[in-house]
Amino acid sequence: MSKIITRFAPSPTGYLHIGGIRTALINHLIVEKNKTEFPDSKFFLRIEDTDKKRSKDEYFQSIVKSLKWLNIQWDGNIYKQSENINKHIEIANELLRIKGAYKCICTTEELEERRKKNLLKGLSLKKLCNNCEGDPNIQKLEKDFCIRIKIEKSNFTEIDDKIQGKIKISNDELDNFILLRKDGTPTYMLSVVVDDYLMGITHIIRGDDHLNNAFRQFHLYKNLGWIVPKFAHIPLMFGDDGKKLSKRHGSIEVLDFKNKGYLSEAIVNYLAKFGSSNDKDEVLQKKQIIYNFNFNSIVKSPSRFDYNKLNFINSLYLNEINDEDLLRELKENFNLKIKNNLVDLILKLINLYKKRSHNIEELNKNIKSFINFEIAEYKKVSSENEKKILNQFFIYINNENDWSKDKIEKNLKEFVNQNNIKFSHLAEPLRMILTGSKKGPSLSEIMIILEKKETISKINKFLI
RNA sequence: GACCCCUUCGUCUAUCGGUUAGGACACCAGGUUUUCAUCCUGGAAAGACGGGUUCGAUUCCCGUAGGGGUCGCCA
Known part of the structure; x- marks a missing residue:
């Protein structure tokens, strides 16, 4: 073992979701663990913003805010892929020079045509550009070409993935993917490899959906004579129905969880346990999470997001937060407006209700319904029997002066x-x-909090 | 369609050939709280299917089915 350098490299084309942040967390954890032995290990954040049309600043902000919220701290400055484009182009040309790439003049339409044809014939959809590489005239062109990678045909490519294990595929499955577009801009495949190399990334830890790219990127490293980093492809996270995580699963964006009043520590705890067998304990301190982190414990099969479990974890953490902090949180982020003379009452309510709420939103709802409850409205729908009982109770309790719990x-x-x-x-x-x-909450607890005056007053409001 | 990956209670998982297949969440029941919740105790609940290999297979191999990923001059 030696130092480990990882990166989280989201593209700012959408809000960061819970599956994405899991990837970030794993990148962060492995580095934190490694830092105890190798202090110069690093976890970098790189924004892959080369698709200018789809990239938006608000998405970038969402990524940064989410990471900060969960205390997933990156090292150094934030890298922006777009700032490094000249270097990517340079490498593409270098690759051309050392014959690790070639010029291609196939048009999108031609390629599409061949793709369709091959699909009908049941042939491979890879390596659609077959002639350009061997055509000296094309290779002499000065403009109007794109640059494709050269991959040796009849051979195999094997990757020893830290999570997925050894996987071997035939090179026939690999296409001569484009490095530099006709307009001279680099593609993702090129930019990623160049940036990872330049940043000294030793471990590429990312979602399973990139597994196929690993084989292709492998050849880019090889053609450039660079050391191939270690790969770890994390299985994707699914919704509770086993389908790909999407909006219809409710909150899936990281900041949605914040807005609903899930706690940072609880999310990290849940995510650390998610799809892994890291630890027998359910409740884990960050230190333990880091200490116990291990690639071997990450399960290869995709797993489903489970709100029940998250709620369970979150309520444990919620119960640990002190009432004043919760009050501040409710006022600042949950639009709870209370009069000054009610502060003491609310604090007591928070104490009572935090035990039975899964998240702060629920706590807020409970408290608001407590404050805003319209007794007169309820009177309209209540039964005669209820009125009779409460009337009797009113008479019974009205003269009681000992308001102790007992x-x-x-x-x-x-x-x-x-x-x-x-x-x-x-x-x-x-x-x-x-x-x-x-x-x-239990009646006696509420009655003590309300004290005699308010208790009697509320019952009275109902009766008159 | 091609290639790759995956498949144990409803969900997340343990088991590295021999276990009454364990735990957690959720669920149900009982107890405590003459009350909701907590808490305690208990319960129901699983090896996708079919073949091998083996004295023995959830575990190893093959096949089938199901699920997922990828197949862009997107990232």
Whole structure:
């Protein structure tokens, strides 16, 4: 082992989603782990912004913000692929010079034609340009050509992927992919390899969808006489229905999770466990996650995103956050507006409700429904029996001056016993008018928080 | 269609030829809380299919099926 240099290289053509950030996390973790032994290991962030039409600044911002939110810190400055285009072009020409590439004048239409023909005949759709390479006249051209890579035909290419294992394919499966377009701009395939080389990347860790590219890029390294880096292709993440992650699975963009009130640490924890057998423990500190990271524990098959599990993890973390921090979060990011005289009450509610909320959005909903509950509206739909019970309870509790937890509980119990009703017959309507929901914290806890005055007042509002 | 990858409870996974196939989430039941939740205890729940190899296969091999990825002068 020696130092490890990795990169996360998203293109800013869409918001960063949860599957993408998993890739970033893995890149980050392997480097963090390696840093303990080799401090000059690095994790770089490179933005692949060569497709100017589709690249947008807001997507770039989303990438940066997402990484920062999850505390996936990269080393050094952010690289932008577009800034290095001249170097890419230079390498393409160099490749031409050393006969690792050739000029091609096939038009898109011609290629499309051949592709169709081959498809009908059941032939390979690769290596559609067959004649240009051997044509001296074409190779002498000064303009109006694109540059394609030369790949030796009858042979095999083998890659020893850190996750996928050894994979061998026939070179017939490889096309003479384009390095430099007719307009002189470099393609992704060229830019990636050149940048990775220049940045000294030792491990290319990325999504499974790039596995096929690895074989092609392999030859670019070879033709240039560069050392081929190690590859690790991570299986893709699917939605809960086993289909490719998309909008219809709900929140899949990283920042959606932030907006819903999932916690950074919980997401990292979930992602670290996702599709891997790293650790038997469910709840992991970042230190443990780093320490335990291992390519071997990443499962080769794609796995599904599971909100149940995320919710479970997130509620554990949520419960650990102190009430003041949560209040600030609710006010700043969840549009919770409260009057100053209610701050103490809200803090107590947060304490009560954070235990039973999966995320901050849910906590917010609970608190808002508590505050905004319209007792008068509920009165319209409540049953006569509920009114009768609450009326009796009002009379029963109105003169009570001992508002301690023990006494409240004793009173609640005695009341139902005296009236010979089930506890839930009192609990549900009472909790409803006190909290705005039939389900929620225990009655005695709420009554203590509300104190006698507010408790009586709410019941009274319902009765009059 | 071609090439490559994958396939254990509903979901995420353990098992590196011999296990009552284990755990976690979710679910269900019981207990605690005369209340929702937590918590505790328990339960149901899996080797895609078919062939080999072997004393023995979830594990190794082959095939079939299913799923996924890739096949651009996009990245």
